[in-house]
Amino acid sequence: EWPIGDETTWKTALDANDVDPEDAQGVANTVVHHITTSLARQAGNMDTLAAYQATALSVRDQLIKRWNETTTYHTSRAPKRIYYLSIEWLIGRSLDNAVLNLGMRNTYEDATRKLGFNFEDLLNEERDAALGNGGLGRLAACYIDSMATLCLPGWGYGLRYNYGIFKQLLSSTGEQLEAPDPWLDRENPWEIPRLDVAYPIRFYGHVESVPNSDKAVWQGGMECLAVAYDTPIPGYATKNCANIRLWSAKPVQGFDLNSFNAGNYEASVQASSEVGNITQVLYPNDNMYAGKLLRLQQQYLWTSASLQDILRRFLKLDKPWSQLSDFICIQMNDTHPTIAIAELMRILVDEEDVPYDQAWKITTKVFAYTNHTVLPEALEKWELSLFEKLLPRHLQLIYRINYEFMGQVAKRWPNDMDRMRRMSIIEEGTPKYVRMAHLAIVGSFKVNGVAELHSQLLQSTIFRDFVEFKGRDFFTNVTNGITPRRWVLQCNPELAELVTHTLGSDQWLTNAQLLRNLLPMAEDVNFRKAWDVIKKNNKRRLADVLEEELGILVNVDSIFACQIKRMHEYKRQTLNIFAIIHRYMQIKKATPEERKKMQPWTFIFAGKAAPGYYIAKLVIRLIVNVGKVINNDLDIGDLLNVCFIPDYSVSIAEVLIPAADVSVQISTAGTEASGTSNMKLAINGALLLGTVDEIAEDAGEDQCFMFGHLADQVQQVRFNNSYNPIPLDQRSPELAEVFKYIESGVFGDAHIYESLTKTVYEHDYYLVSNDFGSYLAAQKLVDDVWANRDEWTKKAILTAFAMGDFSSDRSVQDYADGIWGVESERVPE
Ligand code: 475
Structure with missing residues (x-):
């Protein structure tokens, strides 16, 4: 029965790692273990930074245990899972929050005091994980805390930026100056690198259609890897632990040298530095769209890797594609991950041999989209030429999605050209644009605003045509909230x-x-x-x-x-x-x-x-x-x-x-x-x-x-x-x-x-x-x-x-x- 080795040896070893949450000596043991082993330091050679790091590693051990138990349990139960895709995760510090949620704050305070440290001082050694701009990113962080606390089977997906939001300095004349935020310069004790979890991501290249089918082959261009880093998020008063999986871009050996950089070594090295850029830095705009190629690369790397990961988990269940929406739901935090809709279509049609119409049925049952702003300058629309260069196959699929969608509009409102122009996923003009909010609505089964008034305004202004098309029930409201653990208890x-x-x-x-x-x-x-x-x-x-x-x-x-x-x-x-x-x-x-x-x-x-x-x-x-x-x-x-x-x-x-x-x-x-x-x-x-x-x-x-x-x-x-x-x-x-x-x-x-x-x-x-x-x-x-x-x-x-x-x-x-x-x-x- 026992999978490998001697069961008693395994179980005794596993028990030996257990710590009684009230046992200060037991906790001190684990901290000292990390001081002497992980940090290679000694009692006579300590400072508060080292004490923080060892304490954090000790807490991390607790989190990882719960993380393992949670994944094992959820795998055995095979429930429907929710995946929250957010391009920003504004977490802040983790130590205090973790010990509070684990119910071990007093024990850790005691243990570290006995080791000669003031817990408050340790807390202040931690750098903020500032992978977000403001409301949208902090909302994701509060929601993952609640998902863990409510014991929902869910994960967050995002990007592991090497640099978070910039550090703001003020000049002597009161001007804002921006300095980098190298938050990973010190090791990050809260993440678990999963170098074995890596997915290939393609950019640029060309598309060849497969005759007599909906399929196409996308090849060439630049390939890279998205590598996973996990951050366990403990729930309050539960063993459940959620996860935020953040992707980091990594070059792969051997680009498609034939079609991209044939014989041009220099250019191929340049391509690897282009890959290195993708997850370098968080875009510092809040409620504002910038339209940069690098941002689209971020969005695609993140959503493609997340989808590959999600589908790999689904495929292990050995269920037909038609049941995808019985097992997964993907919540899109704003339009930033909307390319996921075209990406799921591409995977189903091109790689999994699902006919287009069936693929569309499956896809449109999986996604839901949250809108966070009515400000026109924040709505994402990609210049078509840029989009086509980076993601040629996705643009083809979007054309097809739009063609079918426009057909439906024309059927309901014959000859209403103005309505078609307003609703189209493609904005005509010079230049042309891809309107991501329209794609998000057309490809989702539910759209929500984040406050009663906001949701009303959405329906009466920017999404008005879509309310007429989809019906009132398609749009809903979910009023935002904040976690009382961090925002009161902590x-x-x-x-x-x-x-x-x-x-x-x-x-x-x-x-x-x-x-x-x-x-x-x-x-x-x-x-x-x-x-x-x-x-x-x-x-x-x-x-x-x-x-x-x-x-x-x-x-x-x-x-x-x-x-x-x-x-x-x-x-x-x-x-x-x-x-x-x-x-x-x-x-x-x-x-x-x-x-x-x-x-x-x-x-x-x-x-x-x-x-x-x-x-x-x-x-x-x-x-x-x-x-x-x-x-x-x-x-x-x-x-x-x-x-x-x-x-x-x-x-x-x-x-x-x-x-x-x-x-x-x-x-x-x-x-x-x-x-x-x-x-x-x-x-x-x-x-x-x-x-x-x-x-x-x-x-x-x-x-x-x-x-x-x-x-x-x-x-x-x-x-x-x-x-x-x-x-x-x-x-x-x-x-x-x-x-x-x-x-x-x-x-x-x-x-x-x-x-x-x-x-x-x-x-x-x-x-x-x-x-x-x-x-x-x-x-x-x-x-x-x-x-x-x-x-x-x-x-x-x-x-x-x-x-x-x-x-x-x-x-x-x-x-x-x-x-x-x-x-x-x-x-x-
Ligand atoms: C709203 N950020 C708040 C909050 O729902 C609301 C990020 C990247 C690019 C462009 N914009 C962003 C936002 O749009 C944003 O943070 N919106 C905020 O979302 C959570 O509470 O009213 O302004």
């Missing part, structure tokens, strides 16, 4: 302890709806006191960072208002900084008596701008320079501070979010698909200051400070701004005053900011001037509530404990039930 341990203590159990960590039971605590004086102490501690911790890192002394009794997100015009950091200038002007004008009545604020910004996004970079420069003036103005005391924290990251968010009093969410109505930092801030007790947001509905509109034009008014106002412009001093006299102040040179040479103020003076596409007055009014309401701190704390408590719906467990369960059709498969204890 980042705000005191609050987590208070919640667990008051509820009498930690079940809220896997059932966030239980938080609702704490809503009545808003009326409990002692609870409020405990709450205030925790918030103050978190604010002190942040204030220490601000002092140490930026040299800014802030008033911990001031309102901490955080706007922490990518720099983007639609997110309107402008509105915030202009309002800060306005506030500064008011303070300067006020008499000492008036000043006594004013509430103190600390505005905190953090976020990166895409390296090529000039206006966004200018906004950073303005914020930094306004901060310099205000923070150094002794006359205004501590009524106002402005901080820009450079190099925003998951780790920095973990310090900022628990300390926030106000969550600044002020994008132009209808432009932010969902927002997720708002959820993290709310669950940590920050009050929402923002434009319309579905969080407001959950927290109760009375807990929030809402302002500004509504989504359905934006078009009209925007039209007027462009075509019936009113001078700025009539649209918003307050903003006109602020601009005059900037132009007077208080924050540096006025010319610097001309192109920024011009965007508002002229078209004001994002309605900054139109919403400015009501933003100021909303801040005034914040002032009033802050003046009554008891009321403030009540609102904070009511906000936080109404957030149960925004757990990523709820989101992922919605996907599992409503789209994926996968069920929990818990590894038995």
Whole structure:
């Protein structure tokens, strides 16, 4: 029975590796084992970095065991599996999260203390895995945590970039500078290289059709390998462990020398460096499409390798292709992996001999597509000539897909050429484009938006024709969520302890709806006191960072208002900084008596701008320079501070979010698909200051400070701004005053900011001037509530404990039930 060797020897050896989760000595043994063997260090030759590395390796051993048990169990059960394809995975650090999910935090803290280390110091040695830009990448990371915790049989697939999102530095004049993020320079203890799991990937080349069949042969061009690296993701309070499989590009020996570089050694070496480039670096754009060949190479390498891997697993089941969708579902995180639809068709038709029509039936039952943005500049469309050069066979298949699709449209709406032009996967014109969102819709069985309002907007605007074609049920909504493990338990341990203590159990960590039971605590004086102490501690911790890192002394009794997100015009950091200038002007004008009545604020910004996004970079420069003036103005005391924290990251968010009093969410109505930092801030007790947001509905509109034009008014106002412009001093006299102040040179040479103020003076596409007055009014309401701190704390408590719906467990369960059709498969204890 036993597969190989002596069973007793095997089992005794396996047991010997088991560690009791409560046994600090046992854990210390494993750490020391790694110190002396894996690291080749000794007790007398240790530093915190080495201690972190050994601890991480010890934790990794625990993860790998669970990973093995999970895969063995799932293989034996052969359930339907979900594969989450995301080009970004913004994981952050893993050590604290892993020991918490394993239920071994205390044991590890004990063990490392006994070995002479402070666990917090070890945690700070870890570099962030920053393989993402912002919301989309962090969402994937929260979802894989929930998939593991819900025991769903699922894996994530992505790319192993050698360089994650750039490191943001600030010049002395406040300009963003970009430096590389060589996160793999130190060994990454969280990954398991699987050099044996490698798939061939082809680029370029030519296609020959096979007569009397749907098939074609794609050959030549450049071949390389995609090699797998696995990152185990432990669930909370379960043995289940999910996996993120990241691909790294590797040259293969022997390109197709005949057709590509016949006899040209130099060129063939060049090709190998082209391969090396593919997984070098994450594209640093958020909500913005770039259209570069290298990006398409990334997308194809990633999706082709993932599909080959997924299908290899399916083929082991020995089931017919017609049952593919009974065993796998592929969720596409935005359109980035959409080429997978054509790739699955190619594999089925060209390599597996499935007739085209049957292949299409199979394919369109497997994929689902999540849209994350309605911004036109973010929608992917590839220039046809570039696409054809890199993926000639895929373009042929897309033509065929589109031909059949257009046929269906023509049948339903005869002679409606305009509709066909709008819906076509190919955008006609010079140049022509391949519209990836259209391919994603045509090739999927379900499409979803990420918030109620966003999903409505999708259906009434950019995908309207497709709603008519596919029917309403084809489109759905799955509201985003965040994991309460990282975003409360890990980042705000005191609050987590208070919640667990008051509820009498930690079940809220896997059932966030239980938080609702704490809503009545808003009326409990002692609870409020405990709450205030925790918030103050978190604010002190942040204030220490601000002092140490930026040299800014802030008033911990001031309102901490955080706007922490990518720099983007639609997110309107402008509105915030202009309002800060306005506030500064008011303070300067006020008499000492008036000043006594004013509430103190600390505005905190953090976020990166895409390296090529000039206006966004200018906004950073303005914020930094306004901060310099205000923070150094002794006359205004501590009524106002402005901080820009450079190099925003998951780790920095973990310090900022628990300390926030106000969550600044002020994008132009209808432009932010969902927002997720708002959820993290709310669950940590920050009050929402923002434009319309579905969080407001959950927290109760009375807990929030809402302002500004509504989504359905934006078009009209925007039209007027462009075509019936009113001078700025009539649209918003307050903003006109602020601009005059900037132009007077208080924050540096006025010319610097001309192109920024011009965007508002002229078209004001994002309605900054139109919403400015009501933003100021909303801040005034914040002032009033802050003046009554008891009321403030009540609102904070009511906000936080109404957030149960925004757990990523709820989101992922919605996907599992409503789209994926996968069920929990818990590894038995
Ligand atoms: C939305 N990123 C948030 C979040 O659903 C939403 C990445 C690469 C290229 C282009 N764009 C991206 C995004 O589009 C993105 O992060 N979108 C965000 O997705 C998760 O919460 O509102 O802006």
